[in-house]
Amino acid sequence: MTDLAPLRRALLSVSDKTGLVDLGRALSERGVELLSTGGSAKSLRDAGLDVRDVAEVTGFPEMMDGRVKTLHPMVHGGLLALRDNDDHLAAMNEHGIAPIDLLVVNLYPFEETVAKGADYDTCIENIDIGGPAMIRAAAKNHAFVNVVVDVEDYDALLADMDQHNGATCPKFRKKLAQKAYARTAAYDAAVSNWMAAAIGVQAPRRRAIAGKLAQTLRYGENPHQQASFYTDGSDRPGVATAVQHQGKELSYNNINDTDAAFELVSEFLPSGGPACAIIKHANPCGVARGDTLVQAYSRAFDCDRTSAFGGxxxxxxxxxxxxxxxxxxxxxxxxxAPGADEDARKIFAAKKNLRLLTTDGLADPRTAALTYRQVSGGFLVQDKDNGTIDASDLKVVTKRAPTDQELSDMLFAWKVAKHVKSNAIVYVKDGATVGVGAGQMSRVDSCRIAARKAQDMAETLGLPTPLTNGSVVASDAFFPFADGLLTAAEAGATAVIHPGGSMRDDEVIAAADKAGLAMVLTGMRHFRH
Known part of the structure; x- marks a missing residue:
C-alpha cells in the first residue's frame, strides 16, 4: 500500500446535506476540485462554490428519475484505478478517465422512509443503488481513495489532510473503508429485513443484523469482558433513545437492567394510575400501582427492600x-421515566452517581418486533413477547370464581410474570407485588422463595403476617403438579392465574377446589429465559 494519498478531486453526493457546504468550502480552500450531482451540486453552487456536474464528466445526463447518474466508467474508473499500476494508468489516459481521490456519500434515507410507514413502492424507490456501488468501489481502493459515509467524519478528514499537507495517511483511509463497508452492510440488512417482512417471509434463508455504535462500554457483564452498545435505529421509547441528564456512563449491566425495568413498567398505562417497577439483575423485585407516584414507589420498595438497594x-x-x-x-x-420535573432534577443533582434518564413516552408492549439471542455457531430469532390478555380472555376452571379485586390483581400479576425469568411466580395484593420467585429450576421452589421473601419483609415492616395472606399468585407456565399450587395456598394465596395445558390440569384444579381457591387459565405462556 502507498503511504500518503494526495486529495485533488472529490465527488460529493449526499442525501443528508448536514455540513455539506462547510465541507465543500473547506475542500475548495485546500485546492480540491469538486464534482457533484443533483441537489448536492445545487447546494454547493448556491453557497458560491465552483462545482462540476457528474453528468458533464460522464457525458450522460441524469435519467430515469435519477436512478442512473453515477453508474458509469468515468466515475467507477476514477474510483477503482490503481495509481501505481501502469495498465490502469494507460486505460485512464486512453479513455480520458480522471482519478477521484475522495468520495463523500450518504445513502437515500431508506430506514427513515420505512420508519415513517411509507408504502411498498415508496420504500422501493428509496433503495439507493449508485451510492452503495460507489462506496464499495472507493473502499476497495482505499490504498489511494478516501471514502466518507458519515457526517461525523468530515472534521476528521480535514484534520488528517491538514496533518499531512493535503494528503491522508493509510491508517485513516483503512478506518474510513471499514466504516464504509459497515454502512453498506447495515443498509442492505435494513432493506432485506424490511422486504422479508413486507412479503411475509418469516424465516428468510439469510438474515442480517446491523447496528450503530452508541457507546463503547467500560466493560461487559464482568470487568474482564469488553463490550459496546449499539442501536438499531428504532424510535421506540426506552434506554436506547433516552436522554441521560446526570450520572456517569451507563454500564453493560445498567443498560440491560434499565431496558428490563422500562419494558415492564410500560405494561401499565398512565391512565390506570401511577406505577413503579424496581429491577435487580434483570428481574423485578417490586412492582406496584398507587394513587400517587411516590406511593407506587413505596409499595414497590416494600416488596423486597433488600434487593431494591442498588437497583x-x-x-x-x-x-x-x-x-x-x-x-x-x-x-x-x-x-x-417519561420525564422529570425541575424539583426532581434538583433533588437528584445531589446524587452524583445516580443516572437519571427520560424517554418522553412509554414503550408499547404490543408492538411487533424481533429478538435475537446468540448461541454457539449461530443465533436464535423470535417475535418479541407482545402477548397481552384481558378479563374476557380468562377461563374460570374452579368452583369458585374470583372476586373483582382478585381478578384485578391477577391481571396485574400476569403482566409482571411476563417479565420475570422462568420459572416465575408472582404474588400480588391490592395492586402491588408482595413476593417474587424467579429463575428457579423447579416451579415449587419459586413458590417457596417468593413466600419466604414475603415473610422476611413482614418482619422488616413489623407486620403480624406476610402480605401473601389474601394475595393472588401468577405462574408464567402451567403447574405440572399440585405441589406448587399448594405451596402458594399455604402462603395465603386465594386465587391463581396460569396458562393451563398440563396433563395434570384436572388434578391441579381439584386441588384448587379443595383449598377453596379461585383459578383462571390464560391459554398463553410467558417463558422468559
Missing part, C-alpha cells in the same frame, strides 16, 4: 419531587 427504578409517569426525595433515601443505580 433500577422505572416509572410510568414523569418523576416528581416527592418521589425523587423518597428514592434518594437509598442507593439507586438508574431511574428512568
Amino acid at each position: 433500577i427504578i422505572a416509572l410510568n409517569q414523569p418523576l416528581d419531587g416527592a418521589t425523587a426525595e423518597e428514592i434518594s433515601q437509598i442507593f439507586t443505580e438508574v431511574v428512568i
Whole structure:
C-alpha cells in the first residue's frame, strides 16, 4: 500500500446535506476540485462554490428519475484505478478517465422512509443503488481513495489532510473503508429485513443484523469482558433513545437492567394510575400501582427492600419531587421515566452517581418486533413477547370464581410474570407485588422463595403476617403438579392465574377446589429465559 494519498478531486453526493457546504468550502480552500450531482451540486453552487456536474464528466445526463447518474466508467474508473499500476494508468489516459481521490456519500434515507410507514413502492424507490456501488468501489481502493459515509467524519478528514499537507495517511483511509463497508452492510440488512417482512417471509434463508455504535462500554457483564452498545435505529421509547441528564456512563449491566425495568413498567398505562417497577439483575423485585407516584414507589420498595438497594427504578409517569426525595433515601443505580420535573432534577443533582434518564413516552408492549439471542455457531430469532390478555380472555376452571379485586390483581400479576425469568411466580395484593420467585429450576421452589421473601419483609415492616395472606399468585407456565399450587395456598394465596395445558390440569384444579381457591387459565405462556 502507498503511504500518503494526495486529495485533488472529490465527488460529493449526499442525501443528508448536514455540513455539506462547510465541507465543500473547506475542500475548495485546500485546492480540491469538486464534482457533484443533483441537489448536492445545487447546494454547493448556491453557497458560491465552483462545482462540476457528474453528468458533464460522464457525458450522460441524469435519467430515469435519477436512478442512473453515477453508474458509469468515468466515475467507477476514477474510483477503482490503481495509481501505481501502469495498465490502469494507460486505460485512464486512453479513455480520458480522471482519478477521484475522495468520495463523500450518504445513502437515500431508506430506514427513515420505512420508519415513517411509507408504502411498498415508496420504500422501493428509496433503495439507493449508485451510492452503495460507489462506496464499495472507493473502499476497495482505499490504498489511494478516501471514502466518507458519515457526517461525523468530515472534521476528521480535514484534520488528517491538514496533518499531512493535503494528503491522508493509510491508517485513516483503512478506518474510513471499514466504516464504509459497515454502512453498506447495515443498509442492505435494513432493506432485506424490511422486504422479508413486507412479503411475509418469516424465516428468510439469510438474515442480517446491523447496528450503530452508541457507546463503547467500560466493560461487559464482568470487568474482564469488553463490550459496546449499539442501536438499531428504532424510535421506540426506552434506554436506547433516552436522554441521560446526570450520572456517569451507563454500564453493560445498567443498560440491560434499565431496558428490563422500562419494558415492564410500560405494561401499565398512565391512565390506570401511577406505577413503579424496581429491577435487580434483570428481574423485578417490586412492582406496584398507587394513587400517587411516590406511593407506587413505596409499595414497590416494600416488596423486597433488600434487593431494591442498588437497583433500577422505572416509572410510568414523569418523576416528581416527592418521589425523587423518597428514592434518594437509598442507593439507586438508574431511574428512568417519561420525564422529570425541575424539583426532581434538583433533588437528584445531589446524587452524583445516580443516572437519571427520560424517554418522553412509554414503550408499547404490543408492538411487533424481533429478538435475537446468540448461541454457539449461530443465533436464535423470535417475535418479541407482545402477548397481552384481558378479563374476557380468562377461563374460570374452579368452583369458585374470583372476586373483582382478585381478578384485578391477577391481571396485574400476569403482566409482571411476563417479565420475570422462568420459572416465575408472582404474588400480588391490592395492586402491588408482595413476593417474587424467579429463575428457579423447579416451579415449587419459586413458590417457596417468593413466600419466604414475603415473610422476611413482614418482619422488616413489623407486620403480624406476610402480605401473601389474601394475595393472588401468577405462574408464567402451567403447574405440572399440585405441589406448587399448594405451596402458594399455604402462603395465603386465594386465587391463581396460569396458562393451563398440563396433563395434570384436572388434578391441579381439584386441588384448587379443595383449598377453596379461585383459578383462571390464560391459554398463553410467558417463558422468559
